[in-house]
Amino acid sequence: MTKKLGNIENEDFTEKIQAELIKRGSRALEEARKAVLDEEIECKKAMEALNYFMTTYWQDLARPTLLSMCCEAVGGDPDKVIPFAIPLILISGALDIHDDIIDQTKVKNDLLTVYGKYGYRIALLTADALLFKGFHLLQTACVQIPKRKAKIIMDAVTTMFYQVGDAETLELALRKKKKISPDEYIHIIKKKAADVEAHTFIGAVVGGGKQEEQKSLREYGRCLGMLFIIIDDIADMFNPHEISHRLKKEHPPLPVVYSLSKDYKKTDTYIKKIKSIRGQLSLKALKDFLDIVYQTGAFFETQRIIEDIAFNARMSIDNIRMLNNQLQMLLEALLYEAKKFYNYLHHAKVL
Amino acid sequence: MTKKLGNIENEDFTEKIQAELIKRGSRALEEARKAVLDEEIECKKAMEALNYFMTTYWQDLARPTLLSMCCEAVGGDPDKVIPFAIPLILISGALDIHDDIIDQTKVKNDLLTVYGKYGYRIALLTADALLFKGFHLLQTACVQIPKRKAKIIMDAVTTMFYQVGDAETLELALRKKKKISPDEYIHIIKKKAADVEAHTFIGAVVGGGKQEEQKSLREYGRCLGMLFIIIDDIADMFNPHEISHRLKKEHPPLPVVYSLSKDYKKTDTYIKKIKSIRGQLSLKALKDFLDIVYQTGAFFETQRIIEDIAFNARMSIDNIRMLNNQLQMLLEALLYEAKKFYNYLHHAKVL
Numbered sequence: 145m146t147k148k149l150g151n152i153e154n155e156d157f158t159e160k161i162q163a164e165l166i167k168r169g170s171r172a173l174e175e176a177r178k179a180v181l182d183e184e185i186e187c188k189k190a191m192e193a194l195n196y197f198m199t200t201y202w203q204d205l206a207r208p209t210l211l212s213m214c215c216e217a218v219g220g221d222p223d224k225v226i227p228f229a230i231p232l233i234l235i236s237g238a239l240d241i242h243d244d245i246i247d248q249t250k251v252k253n254d255l256l257t258v259y260g261k262y263g264y265r266i267a268l269l270t271a272d273a274l275l276f277k278g279f280h281l282l283q284t285a286c287v288q289i290p291k292r293k294a295k296i297i298m299d300a301v302t303t304m305f306y307q308v309g310d311a312e313t314l315e316l317a318l319r320k321k322k323k324i325s326p327d328e329y330i331h332i333i334k335k336k337a338a339d340v341e342a343h344t345f346i347g348a349v350v351g352g353g354k355q356e357e358q359k360s361l362r363e364y365g366r367c368l369g370m371l372f373i374i375i376d377d378i379a380d381m382f383n384p385h386e387i388s389h390r391l392k393k394e395h396p397p398l399p400v401v402y403s404l405s406k407d408y409k410k411t412d413t414y415i416k417k418i419k420s421i422r423g424q425l426s427l428k429a430l431k432d433f434l435d436i437v438y439q440t441g442a443f444f445e446t447q448r449i450i451e452d453i454a455f456n457a458r459m460s461i462d463n464i465r466m467l468n469n470q471l472q473m474l475l476e477a478l479l480y481e482a483k484k485f486y487n488y489l490h491h492a493k494v495l
Numbered sequence: 496m497t498k499k500l501g502n503i504e505n506e507d508f509t510e511k512i513q514a515e516l517i518k519r520g521s522r523a524l525e526e527a528r529k530a531v532l533d534e535e536i537e538c539k540k541a542m543e544a545l546n547y548f549m550t551t552y553w554q555d556l557a558r559p560t561l562l563s564m565c566c567e568a569v570g571g572d573p574d575k576v577i578p579f580a581i582p583l584i585l586i587s588g589a590l591d592i593h594d595d596i597i598d599q600t601k602v603k604n605d606l607l608t609v610y611g612k613y614g615y616r617i618a619l620l621t622a623d624a625l626l627f628k629g630f631h632l633l634q635t636a637c638v639q640i641p642k643r644k645a646k647i648i649m650d651a652v653t654t655m656f657y658q659v660g661d662a663e664t665l666e667l668a669l670r671k672k673k674k675i676s677p678d679e680y681i682h683i684i685k686k687k688a689a690d691v692e693a694h695t696f697i698g699a700v701v702g703g704g705k706q707e708e709q710k711s712l713r714e715y716g717r718c719l720g721m722l723f724i725i726i727d728d729i730a731d732m733f734n735p736h737e738i739s740h741r742l743k744k745e746h747p748p749l750p751v752v753y754s755l756s757k758d759y760k761k762t763d764t765y766i767k768k769i770k771s772i773r774g775q776l777s778l779k780a781l782k783d784f785l786d787i788v789y790q791t792g793a794f795f796e797t798q799r800i801i802e803d804i805a806f807n808a809r810m811s812i813d814n815i816r817m818l819n820n821q822l823q824m825l826l827e828a829l830l831y832e833a834k835k836f837y838n839y840l841h842h843a844k845v846l
Contacts, residue, residue: 187664279630305627313538
């Protein structure tokens with residue numbers, strides 16, 4: 145999430161969003177870091193891995209920012225979300241490490257993952273440390289607020305995980321499938337978006353939003369989460385390392401799923417070719433693959449679904465009392481990211 | 496823990512302890528099972544793995560029994576620990592799955608582990624489901640008690656994990672070491688015993704024990720936990736499958752650590768021989784290995800440390816107002832388990 149938001153260029157709102165991420169996210173991130181690294185750990189390797197993850201790798205400004213914006217959007221004091229933002233940064237970080245172990249992802253956003261740097265054993269124990277610390281701090285935060293609210297938040301965190309976890313196991317099954325229906329994959333994307341939804345919803349709850357505001361921000365979060373995932377899928381299409389990894393170790397990104405459903409034979413033949421390549425995929429091979437996917441109309445289908453979701457996202461925040469220009473800006477910044485990739489395609493920089 | 500307590504034979508207290516385990520542990524275990532399996536999960540494979548773990552594999556009667564006994568020992572109503580026993584069963588189960596992934600343990604106590612049956616990906620997601628559910632239920636239980644007590648319990652759970660996690664990363668480093676000092680390994684065993692200590696301590700807290708009673712039961716738990724681990728290590732020495740796995744994928748059990756420190760060359764030569772054997776270790780080879788370890792005096796050293804710990808355990812519960820005959824019985828049942836292995840050795844059934 146962070147990286148994506150951090151990459152936006154040449155638009156008025158870019159600087160604004162980046163400033164918001166730093167303003168709203170930094171304190172929680174810094175406190176999360178301190179909370180983890182203050183703990184006494186004898187094993188140097190484990191301490192080193194935790195330190196690496198918390199200071200170099202996990203620059204998660206997006207989640208605390210979302211909490212803060214949604215809290216303020218319903219009239220709450222954004223500082224009130226910090227005690228919740230800290231544990232959620234840690235819990236999300238732990239799940240990110242688990243994802244990397246599951247997908248055998250050694251490098252992400254040009255950085256070695258904890259799994260890539262320290263192996264799965266240390267990675268698993270690092271994630272455990274983050275989870276235990278995270279749940280402890282979440283409990284501490286919950287004790288400070290009315291029981292009813294605390295229950296809503298804990299329920300949201302658990303439901304969120306069950307949906308994300310469920311989506312991940314459903315994703316595992318996709319790997320072995322020859323034909324993935326786009327609807328099936330979009331259903332999984334929707335479940336995975338429970339992560340972002342939980343953050344926008346908890347922000348609204350902590351901020352004291354009305355029932356309908358909570359519902360709207362929940363819907364907004366779900367849409368935003370889906371867009372994050374779909375645009376990540378598009379980004380993977382333009383990165384030789386990522387697309388190889390996706391096709392070899394995971395399941396194809398959304399444009400490829402559409403492409404397979406439209407011209408299975410042509411798409412699958414090229415996928416097999418990519419899978420057979422050892423080492424780095426050449427730019428030529430990547431361009432040829434993008435060409436095939438483009439010809440099937442898969443990118444248009446992907447664009448169509450992005451527009452549908454963006455429409456729902458805009459609708460959902462129409463009734464939020466204040467600051468919805470920031471939530472709007474966040475959405476548009478994300479959509480601009482997608483647009484950049486489409487510009488590549490349409491202006492034949494790639495094709 | 497459970498298996499060990501379940502295996503005691505031919506002693507008066509055996510039946511009593513087994514009855515206690517069922518009486519005190521079953522309800523929490525049943526409710527933990529229900530809580531996990533009631534959750535809506537779409538992925539059939541994940542549901543199947545959760546179901547397998549909770550109904551066939553994780554017969555964790557020992558932890559709820561310890562909670563219950565320690566609560567009652569300080570004059571509390573043992574039913575009060577059930578809301579804490581349920582999440583602790585789930586969290587401990589998740590950590591057990593993580594251990595199996597780390598040690599690549601496919602079979603334990605003659606049962607396939609979740610890792611062995613479903614692979615590391617599904618195992619990891621199963622453990623996550625248990626952790627999230629566990630922490631949710633722990634939070635729910637904490638809301639029902641005074642804030643001060645809730646904080647003590649959450650602190651204990653987190654400290655427990657940090658110690659166990661730390662011990663596990665220290666253990667990973669042992670694998671690559673040629674010479675492990677017995678003191679170093681016993682230090683790790685002590686850290687790992689934080690698991691059992693947390694349970695006896697939380698039982699005392701929920702039961703409303705006085706400060707000194709809490710401290711005593713904490714000490715008792717630490718000793719009991721160490722004994723569980725050491726006796727497990729002894730048991731591994733008598734099981735061809737386990738000893739092979741320990742020497743090939745993990746680090747040597749305590750008697751072998753002593754043996755290495757007493758006669759490195761002789762012990763190490765035989766370890767290398769065992770490591771080179773593919774497939775099942777023959778009973779002859781196992782007997783030869785036990786013989787070498789026995790000759791170095793390593794089993795006597797192990798016995799000496801067991802007696803020291805048992806002495807501390809007995810001392811620690813001397814001042815507990817009631818029911819310490821049950822805690823005593825639990826301790827003696829465990830020591831009897833060790834005695835059985837020593838009888839094997841001394842009566843030349845093995846040697």
